[in-house]
Structures are given as structure tokens and as C-alpha cells.
Amino acid sequence: MALDQIDPLDDFDHRPITFDDWEIVTHVAGTGPAVIVMTEIPGITPHVARFARWVRDAGFTVWMPSLFGDDGVPGTHDRAMAAFALPCVRREFEAFAAGEPSPMVSWLRQLSALAHEECGGPGVGAIGMCFTGDFALGMMLEPSMLAPVMSQPSVPLDDLETTFLRGDEMDRVAERMRRDDLTVRAYRFEGDRYATASRFAAFERCLGDRFVPTVLPDEAAGPGWTDFPHSVVTTNLVDEEGHPTIQARDDIIAFFRERLLVS
Numbered sequence: 001m002a003l004d005q006i007d008p009l010d011d012f013d014h015r016p017i018t019f020d021d022w023e024i025v026t027h028v029a030g031t032g033p034a035v036i037v038m039t040e041i042p043g044i045t046p047h048v049a050r051f052a053r054w055v056r057d058a059g060f061t062v063w064m065p066s067l068f069g070d071d072g073v074p075g076t077h078d079r080a081m082a083a084f085a086l087p088c089v090r091r092e093f094e095a096f097a098a099g100e101p102s103p104m105v106s107w108l109r110q111l112s113a114l115a116h117e118e119c120g121g122p123g124v125g126a127i128g129m130c131f132t133g134d135f136a137l138g139m140m141l142e143p144s145m146l147a148p149v150m151s152q153p154s155v156p157l158d159d160l161e162t163t164f165l166r167g168d169e170m171d172r173v174a175e176r177m178r179r180d181d182l183t184v185r186a187y188r189f190e191g192d193r194y195a196t197a198s199r200f201a202a203f204e205r206c207l208g209d210r211f212v213p214t215v216l217p218d219e220a221a222g223p224g225w226t227d228f229p230h231s232v233v234t235t236n237l238v239d240e241e242g243h244p245t246i247q248a249r250d251d252i253i254a255f256f257r258e259r260l261l262v263s
Contacts, residue, residue: 101169136184
């Protein structure tokens with residue numbers, strides 16, 4: 001499928017799911033334990049959908065909620081800028097500024113519980129990207145979440161040395177990961193302007209060896225619509241055997257297999 005054309009997502013079931021009076025269409029496909037794929041800004045682009053299909057084809061049921069933007073439309077700089085004006089995105093920033101928990105993460109925790117109930121297995125995996133990167137970690141307060149992945153976690157945009165988790169959430173996440181012997185995988189390009197070395201250092205201070213980072217060299221980034229290396233497994237991924245971004249994709253899928261496909 002051409003990545004510069006609209007992706008109709010017609011190989012997914014489109015399920016309206018409501019929690020907390022918030023209905024979100026969630027695209028579901030595959031069989032096996034559940035993995036929640038959370039889109040980056042500006043929305044579920046063909047690149048995000050391609051990654052979701054790779055996860056599906058590896059033996060998982062993908063749940064891909066439409067959190068913002070127009071599903072299936074290719075990403076552009078203008079579409080990304082417009083996404084920050086969307087009510088659902090503004091609500092996240094307002095909650096952060098007020099020191100309140102993320103409403104999206106609350107919804108996603110409930111989605112994780114539903115996906116686990118329907119798909120079975122030992123638990124659920126999740127990957128967040130860019131704006132949703134930290135969400136995968138915040139979902140660890142849902143007991144079913146076992147395999148969180150953060151790809152270029154990028155918010156808050158105005159403080160590159162902190163994370164999106166608020167209040168005592170990070171302490172509670174760290175305690176749960178120690179208690180249950182869990183880890184979070186994180187990926188970024190070395191020169192990313194938002195998923196910076198300082199931000200990764202903040203995660204490491206909070207989580208210690210439960211935080212497992214991978215930093216890719218900037219020259220590994222393929223061309224994309226941003227003017228700096230950013231989207232590790234989507235826009236800047238180079239689909240060539242042995243390429244560092246393909247290795248990152250394979251490492252993520254192997255992590256899901258290790259945690260979720262147990263006999």
C-alpha cells in the first residue's frame with residue numbers, strides 16, 4: 001500500500017468504544033494477545049497503520065484507537081500543527097498544566113482491561129509514539145498492562161527534562177514495575193528535538209534499570225515530514241533488512257512476544 005495515499009484501513013474492524021462518556025473509534029485486527037497501538041501526531045497515518053499491521057502479523061490482536069486527527073490520511077507538517085488545536089489534545093495539555101492525571105491515559109487503561117478480557121493471554125502490550133509516548137508508561141497502573149513501549153516520547157514540549165506523568169503516578173508506576181519485575185522499552189533518534197537525552201535521563205532517574213533505552217544515530221533516519229529525525233518506527237523507518245530502524249521494529253515485536261506469547 002502506498003504510504004503517500006489515504007489508507008482506508010479496510011482490513012480492520014472499526015469499533016466505537018466508550019469509557020467515561022468519551023466514545024473513540026478503535027480499529028481492531030488480528031488474533032492473539034492484545035497490543036494497543038497509539039498514534040503519534042497528527043493521527044493514524046499510513047505509516048502508523050503499517051506498523052500496526054506488522055504487529056498484527058506477528059501474532060497479536062491490534063487495538064488502534066483514533067485519539068485525534070483524520071484516520072488513514074498521510075502526515076504533513078501543516079496537519080501536525082493543526083492537531084495541537086484539537087479539543088482532545090488541548091485537554092491533555094490543560095490537565096498537565098493543572099497537575100492532573102491525563103484523561104486519555106485513563107481511557108486507555110480501561111481499553112487495556114477490555115482488550116485483555118476479550119483476547120486473553122497473560123496481559124496486554126502497548127506502544128505510544130511522540131505525543132502518546134508517555135501514555136504507554138502511564139498505562140502500567142492498569143494490572144493487565146505488561147509490555148509498555150515508548151517511541152520518541154515528546155511531551156511536555158516546553159520542558160525537555162521531565163515526563164508527562166503527574167502527581168505520584170511515576171512513583172506508583174516504578175513500584176509496580178519493581179514488584180512485578182517489568183521493564184519499559186524506549187526508542188529515540190540521537191538528535192530528536194523533543195525526545196531528548198535529558199528526557200530519557202529523567203525516565204532513568206525514576207525507573208532505574210526498569211527503563212531500557214535504545215538511541216539510534218541520526219543518519220539512520222529515513223526522510224519524513226519533520227525537519228529532524230523523530231519517528232523511529234513510522235515516518236523515518238527505512239524498510240530494508242538489517243537497517244537500524246527495522247532492528248528497532250523487530251526488537252519491539254520481540255519484546256511483545258517475550259511478555260505476551262508465553263506457553
